[in-house]
Amino acid sequence: MSQAETPSPTAAGHTLRLLGSELRVLFRRWRTWAMLAALAAVPVVIGLAVRFAPGRPPSGRGPAFLDQITDNGLFAGVVGLVVCTPLFLPLTVSVVSGDAIAGEANLGTLRYLLAAPVGRVRLLAVKYLSSAVFCAAAALAVVLGGAAVGVVLFPLGKATLLSGTQIGAGDSFGRLLLMGAYVTVSLLGLAAIGLFASTLTSVPVGAMAGAAVLAVASQILGALDQLDWLHPWLFTDRWLGLADLLRDPISWDSFGQNVWLQLGYIALFGALAYGRFTTKDILA
Incomplete structure (x- = not known):
């Protein structure tokens, strides 16, 4: 087939290949797996504490x-999500999204990425999509960690919902997955904030810290009745609001x-x- 007859890859094909490459880089990093393992460990620790503590946890005490x-x-997975959502999950998402652009700039690879026929808008979109995938992976890590420790250490009997209805193991796992999806959605706004912060600097730690601090500050403001x-x-x-998924x-x-x-x-x-990114002087 002559060069003129060779079909040119579509823009969508370029984007998918770039996204696949970005996800491979993200999930080949030890840092990524260390964060996911730490998140999965939270419900495991909670489950172990409940299992080996004397007596049943008192109602209304603790998470x-x-x-x-x-x-x-x-x-255990439900409690893990409730515990991780205010701090641990936002922290890991801030690390990934804050490093998206600033990390490339710090390593000097950003100009080479843009020298290829990628385009700034496409690169920005792919970086955000990879951060969104991590949001889902982070929530899933908590869900699976909680499910694993729950199955091993506890019975899968009836659980009482907020409305007083009792549900079994299958319904419980379905609700747990829905709560994981809810948490994933909750983190997508923060991922966009972290990506924007990442375009402002070539120092990844600054962008990561900025996004994480903003998440904490937002929650503090949300706790003030005067506001x-x-x-x-x-x-x-x-x-x-993920608790609303435990109603009937x-x-x-x-x-x-x-x-x-x-x-x-x-x-x-x-x-x-x-x-910011489309007007930033990168190749100079």
Whole structure:
């Protein structure tokens, strides 16, 4: 076949190959697997503490749903998500998204990426998509860690939902996966913030710290009753609404509101990242 007859790869094909390459780089790093292992260890530690502690955990003490673990071990994953969502999950997402562009700039590989026929917009989109995949992987690590320790150490009996209904093991695991999906959605806005921060500097630690500090600050503002007018606009406002998935029937209001809230932050900080990255002098 002559050169003129050779079919040229489509833009979508280029993007998929670039995304695949980016994901391979991300998941070949020891740092990535260390963070996922640390997240999975959180519900494992919780499960071990409950299993070998004397007596049943008192109701209303400790993290939400802690007293349910002894009845249905899969609730170790639920408690793990509740514990990890405010700090540990945002921290790991801040590391990955903050390193997306700044890490390439720090290593000197960003100019070589852009010298290839990649394009800044496509590279920015791929970097965000890889961060979004990590958000899902991080939430799944907590879910699987909790499910594993729950199955090994506890019975899979009936668990009582917030509405008083009791559910079995199959329904519990389905609810746990839904909660993992909820947490994934919750982290997507932060991933966009971290990506924008990553376009502002060539020092990855600065971008990582900036995104992580913003996540903590947003939650502090959300805890102040004097700022209740601001709460609906904070990207962390619906993070703990995942408990609504433990009602019968399931209340989807928080899920829908969280989706729209995170989409707003993705659009805002995606536009800011686009404006910054497309005008940044990189190849000089």
